[in-house]
Amino acid sequence: AQRVTQPEKLLSVFKGAPVELKCNYSYSGSPELFWYVQYSRQRLQLLLRHISRESIKGFTADLNKGETSFHLKKPFAQEEDSAMYYCALVATSGTYKYIFGTGTRLKVLA
Amino acid sequence: EPEVTQTPSHQVTQMGQEVILRCVPISNHLYFYWYRQILGQKVEFLVSFYNNEISEKSEIFDDQFSVERPDGSNFTLKIRSTKLEDSAMYFCASTLPGRGLPIFFGPGTRLTVL
Numbered sequence: 001a002q003r004v005t006q007p008e009k010l011l012s013v014f015k016g017a018p019v020e021l022k023c024n025y026s027y028s029g030s031p032e033l034f035w036y037v038q039y040s041r042q043r044l045q046l047l048l049r050h051i052s053r054e055s056i057k058g059f060t061a062d063l064n065k066g067e068t069s070f071h072l073k074k075p076f077a078q079e080e081d082s083a084m085y086y087c088a089l090v091a092t093s094g095t096y097k098y099i100f101g102t103g104t105r106l107k108v109l110a
Numbered sequence: 111e112p113e114v115t116q117t118p119s120h121q122v123t124q125m126g127q128e129v130i131l132r133c134v135p136i137s138n139h140l141y142f143y144w145y146r147q148i149l150g151q152k153v154e155f156l157v158s159f160y161n162n163e164i165s166e167k168s169e170i171f172d173d174q175f176s177v178e179r180p181d182g183s184n185f186t187l188k189i190r191s192t193k194l195e196d197s198a199m200y201f202c203a204s205t206l207p208g209r210g211l212p213i214f215f216g217p218g219t220r221l222t223v224l
Binding site: 032034036042043044045046049051052086088090095096097098099100101102103 | 141143145151152153154155158160165166201203205207209210212213214215216217218
């Protein structure tokens, strides 16, 4: 079954501290993974995708197929990073269904 | 940059009434979706639509729900007889399917069923 697991509902860190938001997935094929961010009362926005190996707003994420993980990291958290973060997987065959994890709320404390 | 748009931003209705939520996907996109987010909960897949037909739907998407692309630009979600538990944020999304291409979300319609 296709599944995305984000084990932490809430993660609180102090400004300037490193951040790691965990994401594990279950998918039998070759998955494509994304991180989305949702600021308060706004739409979900793409943060980054594994295929482009980019760094956006200081965030990076590496696909680890052995551990089936796609953790989101940032070395120094900023207050404006406070938001909901969703890890998502898309099945690349068939219906292009995007499956989202339950989300992690990141609170960056001053 | 093109965006997915949705109307209305907030819809209040009485239980048992029909509602239609409207979306305009990004113009060259081919896959269209509806997702739901009950307050404080996760983003749940409802339905995907491709080539003028439903390609996949979830268990939530029962006979009370229907989708339509009435013309070349709009994509609608109809709930025939709303229930209290239908109160949620409904997000439309679209994508041009291809390797590494993400899904783009609209701003959402907040549906409140009284």
